[in-house]
Amino acid sequence: MAAKALQSLHLTTWIGSDSMFPAPSSSMGLCTRLENKKKVNLLKCNLVRTVKPVVGYRSAGVNVSCTPQNSPASVLESGTFTTEEDLALKKKSEEIEPCLSGRCIYLVGMMGSGKTTIGQILSEVLGYSFFDSDKLIERSVGGTAVADIFKLHGEAFFRDNETEVLHKLSSMRRLVISTGGGAVVRPINWKYMHKGISVFIDVPLDALAQRLTAVGTASRPLLHHKSGDAYTQTLKKLSKLWEDRSEAYSNAHVRVSLERIATKLGHGDVCCINPTQIAIEALIQIEGYLKK
Template structure:
């Protein structure tokens, strides 16, 4: 599915004595577009200033190569790895087809700490479920005229960002057939859970040490609650993540289901949670959602 979605919100401004601050109003209009083919299909859209087509890729992972080869001169390990990937994709497709009717169009909200892979997993889920995908942080950035989250924090403070985050979640909660990747701190406001509980919330639980390794490798400059100055990057990142976890861990328990990378790694018989790929996480998310819907 090619989900054509809006990525901008309309803004008004108010003037202070020092500077002009953009504020979100209620002009993010929601509407529904009906397409006619063999059956009437509903696509949820946001009124937009420009459109972007999201085409998530599934199953494109690099396979390690070994020296042994088959008679066709292909590395045996590559063939084995590609077989596993194909099997995973088939399982993902099968599970998504089983769960679609049970969802009844309900939105799926992905929550979890920064760097837990919510965006990548969300894109995979939206693809197989034929849903549209939104990243709440990206919507807020584009609502602020393309201002990055880190700069929004710096210019206007965390409270301003959280207010806009709540409004975005409110607007999205009025829609159907969406997969939404939320910011790591979206869980701290009870009002946000009121909106997310209109759908199904999925907590992507990744161990802090794995998150710290991942975030240190890619850098923390774009993470306003994580960016640090001097000192060992990994240690500083891990300590800050630990502090955020203390503040948020209880809130994450409000999620409808929990997807633990440690549990997935145990099932797969791998020792490192970093070996668990996004498709495997997406499959586990669908299994957990199915169990939740059966309760």
């Protein structure tokens, strides 16, 4: 089944720009397994498909061929775990990896919730490959950025391609997949994601608004605004998106709450939490789900 999907979908390890978290420091030294590198190198095939037509847009076959990329050596390949958190992450990943039985992990959550960074960490410690669904969509549309896809072809076009990508990914194994914030709105997407384990990264809206405002919202088509206070406008639009999507996020198998992590660690602000701590909590919650 995976072989059939590989014939039509090119998958590679992308480190996307979705994350609002700082990149893990080199002291983390997450191991990259030689075996996993070999598996990534096997995923060399083309994404060849016909883009769905939209009004005013002529459909065309799109060939995309890319070379697998590994995460930066300075971050992931030193092979040493230097802090208690790193050791805890390694230990927990070794405990649950056999229990996953190769099932994929899908990270869902609002834009800016850190799915890319957390997914990258989880993939490395589990010996999985990491993929960003938005990056796959961009590649399938000739490298067009998400914001431009929305502008040129509309949200429905983007969602159709998102569903197609998730469909193909769902036939594979040993992947950690960062999904777009709106991937949860279509029930068919949950059908595909529930073939693996879905993990909801739950970040308070005010924290998301602060992060997104700090880096700018120009690349976020659903947040773009022309005037007014940037934070206020961003929080307003995030609140509307949350109102529309919160029920859908509850379909995830696992919920990782940053507020809960902050309470456990004695932090008064979720912004004090680092990606390693979130990854550890994700593994703990996945372990709890697997034991049910």
